[in-house]
Amino acid sequence: MSSVSRHYVLAAGGTGGHLIPAFALAAELHQRGHHVALITDERGAAIPGKPDYLTSHVLPPGRIAGKNPIGWLKGARGIWQGRSMALRLFDSFQPSAVVGFGGYPAMPTMLAARSAGLPIVLHEQNAVLGRVNRYFAGKVDAIATSCEEVDLLDSKYADKVTLVGNPVRADVLTLRDQPFPEFAEDSLFRILVTGGSQGARVLSQVVPDGLAMLPPTLRSRLQVIQQCRAEDIEAVRQRYAVHGIPAELATYFEDMAERLAGAHLFVGRSGASTIAELTAVGRPAILIPLPYAMDDHQSANAREIVAAGGARVIRQPAITTENADKYRGDRRNALLREQADLLQKMAKDVCLQIEAIAKNPQTLANAAHAAWNCGYPKAASDLADLVESFGASPIMDVIRMEKTSPATGGKALARERAQ
Incomplete structure (x- = not known):
């Protein structure tokens, strides 16, 4: 656990399935002295349970779906607008890392984080890798999973994967x-x-x-x-x-x-x-x-x-x-x-x-x-440990984390990142 206060951005789609673990991680990071911001869409901003200290930033989701070319254009424009808005937030908030929880509303933020060269951690809640997380799997620093077996997660990304579980509400x-x-x-x-x-x-x-x-x-x-x-x-x-x-x-x-x-x-x-x-x-x-x-x-x-x-x-x-x-x-x-x-x-x-x-x-x-x-009671803590292992403060030369996966019983994750 780091004693240095940092800034983190969480990006989550507009459903409780994406937002509840994001809220749990925000609470854990806040308890550790970090500052956390949330990027979601209008529906996500209305989900109950958001901590008072967690500032929400609403972006257009920019979902591209269906067969209507006009809908594609509107979706692409929403993604581009959301990306620009996220980049402006990064300029003022200066996050150490971005954590994506999946869902289409998270896509503009993930694109912005890639453009800004920020460390990215994905969290997958389901036993099937979601479509947005699937798209970014090869472009991020780490993938945290909630299940031992995750369908559609390519084995070539195995060295990025850590099983942490799915964080739940404190109550x-x-x-x-x-x-x-x-x-x-x-x-x-x-x-x-x-x-x-x-x-x-x-x-x-x-x-x-x-x-x-x-x-x-x-x-x-x-x-x-x-x-x-x-x-x-x-x-x-x-x-x-x-x-x-x-x-x-x-x-x-x-x-x-x-x-x-x-x-x-x-x-x-x-x-x-x-x-x-x-x-x-x-x-x-x-x-x-x-x-x-x-x-x-x-x-x-x-x-x-x-x-x-x-x-x-x-x-x-x-x-x-x-x-x-x-x-x-x-x-x-x-x-x-x-x-x-x-x-x-x-x-x-x-x-x-x-x-x-x-x-x-x-x-x-x-x-x-x-x-x-079958439970993972330390999911929020383990996910926070993983997030803290990326994007060290400038006054810290190296952040190193070694953790044993709760399911594999022996697979250790070691990450070093020099600033």
Whole structure:
């Protein structure tokens, strides 16, 4: 740990999956006496949880997508404008290094850092290297990963890679040393259901019905906390009332760490931050990966915790969307029937998987311990160590860091950078 105060810039795309680990790293660097600035887009600037001392700079994301040449031109112009704005920030802030967390809004900052000759560290939260991080992988000083196995990360970059894990919020990390909630054959069975920052409609459609299929002795002990979309919440409330299952519903829970602390089982998506929090705290899960996630990264995210025995996966068919509304007549009716059948099958799968994992207290406790063993509680500290190893203060001749990867158990990283 350095005793010299430096400046660092963090660049993160506008979703919680990118911003939450950026906030955690910012807190660690701030605690070490450094000054940190965040570059994101308008959506990212609105993500809850940003520390008060972390100044945000909003840049145009400049995403180039689709087949419309006009959209390409607008995206390219946004990237160029963002790059120019980032360079002006670098001139005034004088960062020692730039840390990119992926997402299209990070691209202009990464281009500016390359142009300015600044050291760059990438952090990949998912088990599949994201597209922006993939583009810059060969152009940066270091790549920090959250998983032992990262798809689409070229082996030729192995000497740049350090496994650190995915940093989580401090209030979640404090739960790691607390015991798993008491669970006996006659105790309450608390289930936490969330679908990411915007909720997931499929969970509102299948979880209440799946829980209603549980054996009466288990169903009578249920206590459900579920995040829903605003447009779904009343229908979900009625569903639980019909089934006679106590449920607390909301579109957003500010005290999510407290809810996670009391939960015996999690049901939801397998985004990177969700997996990081489940493994940091040690909570068993029924995971339903988002089938439309880019490069199917949510399925990849679930691999390690499932292989360890800490979670089970239910696949969501692509038909379980509102795409039937795009059609009329017989075609629409056929899609609606097919969707209803698939949702019913998913509900049955939810029932079977929950019954299997909660059939006795020891099974659930074993799954919780398996999830806990997959966690990286020092992720923020290890990532900060890696970041500090680049971009030394002018009064320091060499920064050297030697660290053993928590997963490989013997691969040491040594970095030297002379100023």
